[in-house]
Amino acid sequence: MEEPRSHPIKLDFHGEHLSRPESVLVTANGGVFVSDHEAGVLELGSSRRPLVGPPKDFVPNGFALLKGGDFLIANLGGEGGVWRLDATRSPSPFLMEVERQSMRNTNFVMLDHKGRLWITVCTRQTPRELAFDRRIADGYVAVIDEHGARVVADQLAFANECRIHPGGEWLYVNESVGRRLVRFRIHEVSGRATLGPKECVHEFGDGDFPDGLAFDCLGGVWVACVISNRVIRISPGGEKQVILDDSDPELNARAEADYATFGVAKSVFEMGMSRRLRNVCSVAFGGADLRTVYLGSLGGDRLASFRSEVAGHQLAHWQFGS
Template structure:
């Protein structure tokens, strides 16, 4: 349901962070003021508070295919986990020695492309797989529901939630007892009860977003709500704990949205609908992270830009589990 009290940020109010980024889909920030962002074939880029940037890995292949980092997570020891969404799949580890396989994430057979990864306060690793189809574009449909959420604990992997409609990012809210799931091609956020031990109930729909809003990234705020980053429509929504949503910023192109929606209706949606966008400022925003001393700013990942949009947060953020991690300085400056 749409919240009538919308508080929008204008495109003219945006700042930008970084330069020369390639597919900077996922972002995270720490108390040091550093921003870390996924970078195609090179794992992660570090953007320091003074604007200097470092590649944290060289050009890297996994199983003979250049890596395509999607989600990234920061571990307590300062290393990273990378959800590799290339056809080689798997969950990768990145530290100052390079990139290695952390876990195949395969339920059986071939390692799947992994969409997202995060850590919980108890040391467990959670990840998502959007679809078991290969290529994944076969799942760009209204009637395909074969995505899942997995968890790795003590080196053992298990699927904890399945039959999802193209699983993208998840949010773990142990304080209020919910696991939130972005289901991209259903254009909705769903949720399932969550306890210290894991999934604790049945999945339910939480909020249905408008046509064209293909929700990709979700982030918890300090009031128990969510920020939802949507590709295609190029919109960022704030969703209240009660499921009311309002537009934070938008660069919706009505003609483009109609074209993509028609392709979805006709069952012909494919990579070109995500690999291009007519907008000039928001280039398929795909995620966001709170940063700043007061967690009062947002930095947004995106699929097609070379920089990261930065805007005031509609409400303050909550401390992520990695906020106090100090990452040693390494990498190749650029």
């Protein structure tokens, strides 16, 4: 299969009245699930069922689908942590602290093919907007395996989404404020996972702040960048290709000026929501051929999608619900 080529992209939009559809998850049977402020997780095409007794200031962010049909949701608001959502629609605490540390600002949770859960906490700062300063790097990655939960990588500049490389040997993480895509080699001894030293895969600029990511079947990394509203592919050889660009040059320049003085104002981040992609923040491959690319956003009320020449990598949850 050839590398994707640059050409005009036709966008389609799905759903309506979505509430902060930040994260997207797709299954083989055609299910498209999005994080939703009111429902926790909402399947497109189904009626919204509000959460029953959610915790105060519950902000569903990244989420994982388990084999039995329950969801694990990273709570970016309030007390943070990872919460389980079952058929009762009543969220229950799943993991609220790790190594005696409160998990405020939990950003993402992911299930891998070995049944391990990988969790990112973007910062220890309260409120989290304090970590929009590039001098602060206190985010971390935790793992849950058969030996329990523990921190396996620390000192990340706003840790965001993470994914396992299709080969299984690397964990890739976006540092949103560090503006880097980084990776860690995964080591495992007797079922206990650890991570090697951090390696930089790509550094971003020109208003690009990496948020979500997904792998295609060729090993390329597709990265959604807030503020610039770009989707960028980093090839296995490190070459950058802009797949989709909905940026505003003036806004990009303002973000760069802010960043040069160490911090980006929250208002600048929010200005990206005025673009058509509404601060694109996540990428998910779906469709029967894994060539439909769904895009989550921080400020949209619908999901955007387009067709890709290259198929996505099949994730651990792909066959769940089939």
